[in-house]
Amino acid sequence: MPYKILDKKELAMNEIWYKIHAPHVARKVQPGQFVIVRAFSNGERIPLTPVTWDREEGWITLITFVRGKTTMRMANELKPGDEILNVAGPLGNPAPMKKYGRILAIGMITGIVEVFPIAKAWQEIGNEVTTLHVTPNPMVLLKEEFEEAVSRHIVEGFDLQPGWGMQEIAQELVKRAVAKVKELLEKEHFDMILTVGPAGGQKAIFNVVKEYGIPMHADLHPIMVDATGMCGACRVTIGGEVKFACIDGPGFDAYKVDWDELIHRTGFYAPMERLAMEHYLKQLQAQGGEQ
């Protein structure tokens, strides 16, 4: 069941925005839910979050960060008018829609994309929402949209240094996030914290937040395959119990998450993902050589 790409553009370095015709998702999706996209016949099923949608016109928008073979292929090979093979969903549970009071919603790198629909909806039902985007400077996303949607939007940017790999970026990210969150919590009162982003960053923020005893909602991103509760790839330990992030989550009480287990599980396929990427780059080179 192919889904047409109505529009596509690069928002920031390696951040690609897609507008996709998927009426079955647009009709039903709520903030906090996600979809599974399978773009190519030999492609993976990857979870992505609808950022905006139009129920009448039947479209959703998605933003991908080019980091693996699938996202790179999508960026390179798909253009407006093309079709994506599968968009399944909406999946997962909606974020709780409650009046908490003052909320700090933190998105690290592309995590901010998932913060958007939740933060916007929380603001709309009467919360006072501050959003914080911690990110390398070339990757500022949805800045204007956030400024329009919530009470206050803060971008904590940092410059990438020559020679930095993923490890160094992650370290700087965590350092910046922790410092900024500490600063905000010192000065201001918040009733609820939301985090989305790499598990290591979420854990570091949680360690700050728990000192203040503020409730914290974490949207988790374990590896998923079917995302309908069938395979169990996304299992996480929550309060000592095994839960499936796809049907029990993706949002959980941060105080109950086994963060170290989550960090291990999300990193498991990294070597194989590099292999897939190298394979793809070789294919691209070979194609380039033929031309």
Add this chain to the structure above:
Amino acid sequence: MAVKRKIIKERVPTPERPPEERVKSFVEVNLGYTFELAVKEAERCLQCPYDYAPCIKGCPVHIDIPGFISKLVQYRDNPDKAVKEALNVIWACNSLPATTGRVCPQEDQCEMNCVMGKVGDKINIGKLERFVADYAREKGIDEELLFEIVPKIEKKGQRVAIIGAGPAGLTAAGELAKLGYDVTIYEALHEAGGVLMYGIPEFRLPKSIVESEIDKLRKLGVKILTDHVVGRTVTIEELLEEYDAVFIGSGAGTPRLVNAPGINLNGIYTANEFLTRVNLMKAYLFPEYDTPVYVGDKVIVIGAGNTAMDAARSARRFGAEVTIAYRRGPEDVSARIEEVHHAKEEGIKFEYYINPVEFIGDENGKVKAVKFEKMKALDERDSRGKRKIVGTGEYVVLEADTVIIAIGKHPNRLIINTPGLKVERGRIVVDENLMTSIPGVFAGGDAIRGEATVILAMGDGRRAAKAIHEYLTKKREEQKANA
């Protein structure tokens, strides 16, 4: 006096690829009959009369087995005609013969009752069924037959929604489409087929064959909406507004886990995840296909059902040393004999009377060993007739860099959370007509059974189709009376 027939005691064997060749690839193991071999085997059938034939009684969908076998012999001089006639007989009860011919536990069903078994080998019913389906597909005979059947279908003007494109749902859809109902299947995954696509490996059931069987259903007018997750994309209440009846064939969609420390270590897969990665996502073709799977040198599969055999034999094809660990003894193994036999031929080891109590990980959170308690069997039997087992207090640790848990499944939670739907122990409760506690909503297959076989799910699909037909006929008549 009855005509005396010569009894041929020995079964005509089907050629198989040798174990040393097949452990290197996912190509199908059994090569199936040729027409000549099929006729030879068909001739052995004693042709019990329809009302007596114990094979038909053993078949959950009651295929006229002597009927289809006799066509092969009757038209032996015209193979195309023989197959077309035989397929027509099978299709009256079963829309997926290429699948059932391969994955049904015939030895416990039709073949178990075969009268020939009293004097020699039982008739190879499964392989004959498979032959008919395969030959028909290869020669386009199935298309020809469809072309004749479809125009004769009388439209009823009522709509039925089916949840899940697995064996139960596909069967119900096929039957209802043949009866003239407008049928739409809602499938959560990107491909129809359910367990036939994600669960059963290519070397046992090639995916192209499942696809071709599903294609025939489409030609019967069945619509399939993939990427639609009932419970999220659309609810059962919403389906009832649009359709006159609903059938739930959502399967046993949630894996059971071993309740032991370390279960979430890396390298521990549920059989569902492992098989989905390998079969549906074709991880054995990684990196040509993008989805990876990690298969280490030492693989332990926990459980001894058909799913465990499928997982073990799949892992073997990645070059691993594979051990099946089972908490009971060899007599309680629930997998088909043929599958256990194939697994052993392929070099898979079996360890009995050991039960996992802890998964041991390394500093990176990856599994490196499994601690098992040694078990022993008592003379006392449980409700299923199996000997009760107890722990001995002795332990054994086996090294493993991949562990696959294949100890069963629960029905999918997204469906069973429907308000008003009566559920007991995770299974949807149905009456004798397979109707659930919600009027007009029927269910079958693993969603009501916990877990069973493809053919039992298909049997439910067929029974449900019949019940839905009766329900909708009554509804039509009532509407006519009120008009």
